[in-house]
Amino acid sequence: MDWVRGETIGYGTFSTVSLATPTNNLSGAFPQVMAVKSADSHGAASLANEKWVLDTLGNDCDEIVRCLGEDRTVENGGEMHNLFLEYASRGSLASHLKKLKGEGLPESTVRRHTGSVLRGLRHIHAKGFAHCDLKLGNILLFGDGAVKIADFGLAKRAGEVTASTGEGVQIRGTPLYMAPESVNDNEYGSEADVWALGCAVVEMFSGETAWSFKEGSHFMSLLIRIGVGDEVPMIPEGLSEHGKDFLSKCFVKDPKRRWTAEMLVNHPFVAVDLDHDDFEEEEEVVVQLKTDDLFGSPRCPFEFCDWVSASSDSRQYHPLGSTEERVATLATDLTPDWTVTNNWVVVR
Numbered sequence: 256m257d258w259v260r261g262e263t264i265g266y267g268t269f270s271t272v273s274l275a276t277p278t279n280n281l282s283g284a285f286p287q288v289m290a291v292k293s294a295d296s297h298g299a300a301s302l303a304n305e306k307w308v309l310d311t312l313g314n315d316c317d318e319i320v321r322c323l324g325e326d327r328t329v330e331n332g333g334e335m336h337n338l339f340l341e342y343a344s345r346g347s348l349a350s351h352l353k354k355l356k357g358e359g360l361p362e363s364t365v366r367r368h369t370g371s372v373l374r375g376l377r378h379i380h381a382k383g384f385a386h387c388d389l390k391l392g393n394i395l396l397f398g399d400g401a402v403k404i405a406d407f408g409l410a411k412r413a414g415e416v417t418a419s420t421g422e423g424v425q426i427r428g429t430p431l432y433m434a435p436e437s438v439n440d441n442e443y444g445s446e447a448d449v450w451a452l453g454c455a456v457v458e459m460f461s462g463e464t465a466w467s468f469k470e471g472s473h474f475m476s477l478l479i480r481i482g483v484g485d486e487v488p489m490i491p492e493g494l495s496e497h498g499k500d501f502l503s504k505c506f507v508k509d510p511k512r513r514w515t516a517e518m519l520v521n522h523p524f525v526a527v528d529l530d531h532d533d534f535e536e537e538e539e540v541v542v543q544l545k546t547d548d549l550f551g552s553p554r555c556p557f558e559f560c561d562w563v564s565a566s567s568d569s570r571q572y573h574p575l576g577s578t579e580e581r582v583a584t585l586a587t588d589l590t591p592d593w594t595v596t597n598n599w600v601v602v603r
């Protein structure tokens with residue numbers, strides 16, 4: 256496919272995303288406008304991983320951004336790796352929220368977006384992958400109202416151990432969305448995606464990050480709050496009871512007891528359908544909201560309503576030492592960047 260690069264629409268850590276128009280598209284095989292994610296040799300591995308994951312996930316899930324192919328070009332004397340994606344004309348949820356200047360989205364919209372992301376996550380997890388970088392910047396809004404998960408540069412097969420550079424906390428994605436087991440044990444599985452989803456829901460609804468932190472505070476203190484003790488992200492007061500309950504299922508410190516995407520997809524908070532999406536007035540039609548049924552008939556051992564999450568016991572044996580010991584050994588001069596961390600940062 257011949258194509259022409261258009262204006263830049265987004266920046267990532269290793270890549271730039273621009274518009275792309277195919278020039279010989281007589282067969283109509285490609286959309287008129289696409290997004291092209293481009294990286295030089297530094298971002299090539301991440302783009303290759305993204306392509307492989309998207310190809311493996313297939314095109315049968317409407318909540319995952321579609322990959323339309325890849326290409327290499329020589330630009331300004333250097334080789335560029337290009338990944339073609341379907342274009343989300345309304346940008347990311349992060350940019351959408353920024354425009355609201357600290358206001359959150361109406362709960363009905365949050366519920367609809369959450370349902371879409373959950374269906375995407377369910378597909379990713381069913382195929383044996385974990386996304387590992389779920390955040391508002393990686394949730395895209397399409398012109399027809401579709402909401403899709405993007406940016407699979409850090410995605411990996413669940414259970415796959417990524418090359419570790421030793422002890423310490425390895426930060427994948429943004430620290431603000433990190434799950435306790437990622438802080439404590441460097442574990443990034445499907446459970447960590449569910450924790451991150453909870454953080455995204457809080458941010459969508461409140462317009463604020465799920466963890467509050469003081470301007471200029473060191474991200475170490477955040478990691479300690481996430482990894483040690485019973486504290487969980489704030490659950491917005493104004494959220495409905497269903498919403499609060501949904502978040503309480505995401506913010507379970509023990510990953511084994513956290514609800515899965517498969518379970519959450521049937522939670523009353525997201526068991527809604529919207530008959531249209533005009534982005535102004537969202538008419539919500541609750542379908543088959545049989546609360547008794549949903550909570551009365553557990554589908555798996557964790558799905559019972561009076562279950563109380565066990566707090567993580569920091570005294571448990573840990574091969575690398577206790578959580579406190581691990582976190583206490585952390586010391587770095589890294590400047591905190593709360594929003595974007597694409598690469599692995601090893602904190603010793």
Ligand SMILES: Nc1ncnc2c1ncn2[C@@H]1O[C@H](COP(=O)(O)OP(=O)(O)OP(=O)(O)O)[C@@H](O)[C@H]1O
Pocket residue numbers: 264265266267268269270271272290292320340341342343344346347350388392393395405406408595596597
């Ligand atoms: N298909 C798309 N359609 C429209 N905009 C997109 C698309 N893909 C990415 N973008 C925009 O570009 C930004 C960066 O893209 P992406 O997150 O995929 O890159 P990255 O290099 O992996 O970034 P990060 O450092 O956040 O992991 C997104 O936040 C979004 O605003």
